[in-house]
Amino acid sequence: VELGAQSIVDRIGQAVEKLLKDNKIAYKDFIAVGIGSPGVIDAARGIVMATSNLKFENVPLAKMLSDRLKKPAILENDANITCWAEHVAGAGKGCDEMLLLTIGTGIGGGIITNGEILHGFDCNGAELGHAIYQPDGRKCGCGQKGCIEAYASASATAARAEEALRGGTKSLLKKVLDEKGCVTCKDVFDHVAAGDALAKEITDGTAKALAQFCISMLHISGPECIVFFGGMTRAGDLFLNPIKKFFNEGIWTIKKERVRFCLAMLGDDAGIIGTASLAMHTQGK
Amino acid sequence: VELGAQSIVDRIGQAVEKLLKDNKIAYKDFIAVGIGSPGVIDAARGIVMATSNLKFENVPLAKMLSDRLKKPAILENDANITCWAEHVAGAGKGCDEMLLLTIGTGIGGGIITNGEILHGFDCNGAELGHAIYQPDGRKCGCGQKGCIEAYASASATAARAEEALRGGTKSLLKKVLDEKGCVTCKDVFDHVAAGDALAKEITDGTAKALAQFCISMLHISGPECIVFFGGMTRAGDLFLNPIKKFFNEGIWTIKKERVRFCLAMLGDDAGIIGTASLAMHTQGK
Numbered sequence: 001v002e003l004g005a006q007s008i009v010d011r012i013g014q015a016v017e018k019l020l021k022d023n024k025i026a027y028k029d030f031i032a033v034g035i036g037s038p039g040v041i042d043a044a045r046g047i048v049m050a051t052s053n054l055k056f057e058n059v060p061l062a063k064m065l066s067d068r069l070k071k072p073a074i075l076e077n078d079a080n081i082t083c084w085a086e087h088v089a090g091a092g093k094g095c096d097e098m099l100l101l102t103i104g105t106g107i108g109g110g111i112i113t114n115g116e117i118l119h120g121f122d123c124n125g126a127e128l129g130h131a132i133y134q135p136d137g138r139k140c141g142c143g144q145k146g147c148i149e150a151y152a153s154a155s156a157t158a159a160r161a162e163e164a165l166r167g168g169t170k171s172l173l174k175k176v177l178d179e180k181g182c183v184t185c186k187d188v189f190d191h192v193a194a195g196d197a198l199a200k201e202i203t204d205g206t207a208k209a210l211a212q213f214c215i216s217m218l219h220i221s222g223p224e225c226i227v228f229f230g231g232m233t234r235a236g237d238l239f240l241n242p243i244k245k246f247f248n249e250g251i252w253t254i255k256k257e258r259v260r261f262c263l264a265m266l267g268d269d270a271g272i273i274g275t276a277s278l279a280m281h282t283q284g285k
Numbered sequence: 286v287e288l289g290a291q292s293i294v295d296r297i298g299q300a301v302e303k304l305l306k307d308n309k310i311a312y313k314d315f316i317a318v319g320i321g322s323p324g325v326i327d328a329a330r331g332i333v334m335a336t337s338n339l340k341f342e343n344v345p346l347a348k349m350l351s352d353r354l355k356k357p358a359i360l361e362n363d364a365n366i367t368c369w370a371e372h373v374a375g376a377g378k379g380c381d382e383m384l385l386l387t388i389g390t391g392i393g394g395g396i397i398t399n400g401e402i403l404h405g406f407d408c409n410g411a412e413l414g415h416a417i418y419q420p421d422g423r424k425c426g427c428g429q430k431g432c433i434e435a436y437a438s439a440s441a442t443a444a445r446a447e448e449a450l451r452g453g454t455k456s457l458l459k460k461v462l463d464e465k466g467c468v469t470c471k472d473v474f475d476h477v478a479a480g481d482a483l484a485k486e487i488t489d490g491t492a493k494a495l496a497q498f499c500i501s502m503l504h505i506s507g508p509e510c511i512v513f514f515g516g517m518t519r520a521g522d523l524f525l526n527p528i529k530k531f532f533n534e535g536i537w538t539i540k541k542e543r544v545r546f547c548l549a550m551l552g553d554d555a556g557i558i559g560t561a562s563l564a565m566h567t568q569g570k
Contacts, residue, residue, distance in 0.1 A: 113410070114401060114404075118398050120382050120506055121380070121507050121508060125506055126505065132500055132501050215429065221410055222404065222408070250429060254428060257409070258407060
């Protein structure tokens with residue numbers, strides 16, 4: 001284990017001890033440690049396999065923190081943690097079958113089935129951004145073609161708008177592109193609100209891709225509730241209503257579906273609520 | 286409850302009693318009843334919600350059989366039963382994360398995650414034939430457009446061949462169409478074996494659709510093993526090898542995947558093995 005990981009563990013340990021002391025919590029009332037981490041996580045073994053931001057490789061983070069604090073520790077990837085938080089205390093409360101999609105720079109997600117986080121073999125489950133939306137479609141950073149992430153993430157939405165502008169499509173967004181040299185996803189949604197036709201076409205493309213993916217997921221994991229999280233959801237109804245519209249237009253007609261679409265409720269607190277709650281849930285098993 | 290269901294239950298009851306007697310099995314050694322059924326099944330409540338072949342609607346089949354035989358009874362849909370059978374005693378033995386695809390007139394499936402059958406809310410899970418392969422694509426009988434079933438089922442494969450022939454594509458299959466008035470999926474695979482170019486193009490289309498769906502499913506439920514079942518799999522390697530080829534060409538490059546592709550092993554016995562084993566498994570919980 002490289003020094004970097006150990007020193008991070010020590011700093012987390014010190015922070016926990018300070019938190020207990022500051023809040024006058026007895027050590028015996030401190031039950032378990034929950035850690036949320038980006039990257040490829042082996043939750044069952046508590047190992048960070050790889051991350052892109054920190055230089056972690058095969059770091060047994062759960063065991064290291066458990067050894068440091070003398071308490072049981074669990075490790076989970078951050079999208080699953082967010083999903084778990086919304087499941088226990090947010091928009092998916094009471095739903096033992098739930099899907100969470102985080103729409104930001106990329107697309108991540110979590111699946112709850114039978115009241116538990118779906119992990120899959122080799123931690124492959126719920127890497128939802130890389131489900132294929134358009135066979136032989138747009139190139140994705142992962143090496144595949146046509147991933148949902150390559151169409152409906154915030155960066156793909158901005159990229160599709162820029163491509164249309166550079167291709168000569170008329171739009172008020174052209175001014176933004178000329179001034180800033182780029183267009184953000186927020187710019188696109190702001191221009192939908194202002195009635196710009198290209199902006200609407202681009203965000204409709206995003207909504208349609210997400211709706212078609214939700215149709216597939218309804219038939220795959222069968223969620224009661226689909227929760228959206230992440231930067232793009234700040235557009236609120238401008239984000240959510242078109243997804244519902246395209247879902248209703250595209251879904252099968254042989255029976256009526258009761259699935260609900262909602263925005264996440266916990267915001268930045270999801271990480272804290274999710275890790276704490278999951279650590280207690282795992283202890284209870 | 287209509288008379289039809291009660292009389293079927295009575296006949297099953299008599300058949301079970303005869304079986305026990307003929308095989309000299311004491312009634313006390315008969316532990317539980319497992320029932321596999323086509324149609325929309327509420328496995329948790331043991332109810333056949335609807336079927337297309339039998340006129341069953343909201344029939345509490347598990348309770349009726351349990352009352353008749355004085356033993357606990359479970360009910361499960363037939364694709365999930367097949368999946369469970371292959372999980373406990375077939376190609377997916379030892380895999381707690383598994384996907385089964387039944388490729389016949391339609392496409393059905395089952396998902397095992399965390400060692401249990403995935404059901405989803407409202408019995409919506411694992412209706413895999415209606416995941417969308419091609420947005421705005423071929424019409425499916427369910428009312429959606431572009432379902433995987435509308436491309437890669439046996440009937441869709443035959444239909445795509447017929448369309449190409451009627452559109453004037455040259456092929457030895459034209460003779461079959463002219464003589465029989467139709468082409469079957471088996472005809473198409475037989476002509477691949479004989480080196481026919483159109484037949485190869487059509488079955489490659491089927492294999493590519495299945496491979497792309499397997500890529501999506503790898504990122505969704507994360508199976509260790511993907512098992513194919515049903516009529517089309519009789520083509521053996523002619524069926525399976527192109528799926529593997531398209532999967533390997535299309536899958537992401539950021540890590541190497543260990544998922545295995547196999548043909549189902551249990552054939553027609555899957556139903557019997559699956560129901561019996563699932564009834565015992567459920568009793569054990």
